[in-house]
Amino acid sequence: MINAQLETIILYAKNVQILKNFYVENFNLKVIEEDQIWVLLNAGSANIGLHRMGEEYLEKTDTTRSYDNNTKIVFEIDVDIESGRSQLISKNVHMREIKTFDNYPFWLCDGTDPEGNVFQLKCKK
Structure with a gap:
């Protein structure tokens, strides 16, 4: 058996900047890494990574639609x-x-x- 601890959860995003602003402004999360397609936020004992969707997926998405997920x-x-x-x-x-x-x-x-x-x-x- 592997002993594991949660380190990061990654959300794929259409617009990383909008999500970064949302989590920083509303939950006071701290940016610890950032570039044009990636932001890593510290959320206490774990991090939240925001990664821009690949171009092949962006072209197929409706920018006004929210996604169901689990x-x-x-x-x-x-x-x-x-x-x-x-x-x-x-x-x-x-x-x-x-x-x-x-x-x-x-x-x-x-x-x-x-x-x-x-x-x-x-x-x-």
Whole structure:
């Protein structure tokens, strides 16, 4: 068996600059590498890499369309969930309703970034 620790999650993007600005401005992530097709953001114990899609894929994509995917980035936040959600809504970020589960010590709220990637705010009750 291999012992592994999560180091980086990479999101392929139509527009790396827009996603970089979204995550830096809304979650205070720090840029640790950057060039024309790649940005690496520090997100605490792991990094988020933003990599521009290859030209062969960009030509086939509708730039106004968000993509369905099976990935969700979870951010544990240091403000109450209502405040975090309200701050993002005030910036026109699409946010879903706040939820929780029985015997679960966290409040949760999902949102989407400018390219349709799902993220979640997580806050202790």
